[in-house]
Amino acid sequence: QSALTQPASVSASPGQSITLSCTGTSSDIGLYDYVSWYQHHPGKAPKLIISDVSNRPSGVSNRFSGSKSGNTASLTISGLQAEDEADYYCSSYTSKFTEDVVFGGGTKVTVL
Amino acid sequence: QVQLVQSGAEVKRPGASVKVSCKASGYRFTTYFIYWVRQAPGQGLEWMGLINPSGGSTSYAQKFRGRFNMTRDTSTSTVYMEMSSLRYDDTAVYYCTRAVRVVSAMDVWGQGTTVTVSS
Numbered sequence: 429q430s431a432l433t434q435p436a437s438v439s440a441s442p443g444q445s446i447t448l449s450c451t452g453t454s455s456d457i458g459l460y461d462y463v464s465w466y467q468h469h470p471g472k473a474p475k476l477i478i479s480d481v482s483n484r485p486s487g488v489s490n491r492f493s494g495s496k497s498g499n500t501a502s503l504t505i506s507g508l509q510a511e512d513e514a515d516y517y518c519s520s521y522t523s524k525f526t527e528d529v530v531f532g533g534g535t536k537v538t539v540l
Numbered sequence: 541q542v543q544l545v546q547s548g549a550e551v552k553r554p555g556a557s558v559k560v561s562c563k564a565s566g567y568r569f570t571t572y573f574i575y576w577v578r579q580a581p582g583q584g585l586e587w588m589g590l591i592n593p594s595g596g597s598t599s600y601a602q603k604f605r606g607r608f609n610m611t612r613d614t615s616t617s618t619v620y621m622e623m624s625s626l627r628y629d630d631t632a633v634y635y636c637t638r639a640v641r642v643v644s645a646m647d648v649w650g651q652g653t654t655v656t657v658s659s
Contacts, residue, residue, distance in 0.1 A: 526603075
């Protein structure tokens with residue numbers, strides 16, 4: 429059971445926008461602005477797409493954007509494209525004793 | 541370019557040990573933490589722990605304290621993850637990745653090493 433909660437799957441048609449949620453607690457997402465998002469195509473290495481809640485690394489499409497409210501972070505993908513079909517994971521720094529970083533369980537995005 | 545290159549796939553018996561390597565290049569090795577993240581079959585990503593290549597200090601997620609040991613060799617810019625007393629549920633893809641600070645995002649990832657525990 430992952431520390432951060434993500435919906436298992438989201439599907440939409442090309443060109444649409446989707447928002448993925450990531451719910452944590454007051455020990456992680458609610459406490460720090462150190463939320464990041466990763467895109468993971470099966471068989472490949474994960475790719476950082478959002479850091480520090482809303483920063484987009486160089487080279488990442490501006491169709492990806494991040495935000496946070498309270499204990500929940502969100503990733504929005506606008507103008508959905510076929511190559512966006514992948515698993516998306518959120519992670520956060522945490523103040524918990526048990527670990528320094530926690531991940532969500534991942535959301536499978538399907539482009540219809 | 542900045543790269544993390546991991547060692548090849550391993551197949552081990554239950555109870556055995558395995559040592560996975562992660563060689564860094566293209567940046568100053570001691571300026572980034574190295575994390576290990578694993579993905580079991582059909583499961584999500586799981587943060588295992590980190591090593592600070594500068595001094596060698598480590599921090600492990602509670603689940604991975606005891607059987608897992610991270611070390612580094614600054615002369616070759618390589619980090620190692622040794623796993624002992626392997627169990628069937630250690631079967632997974634193991635990734636190394638880097639972060640400039642403990643709170644920072646993981647910006648470069650290795651290609652992953654598959655460890656299969658099978659009798």
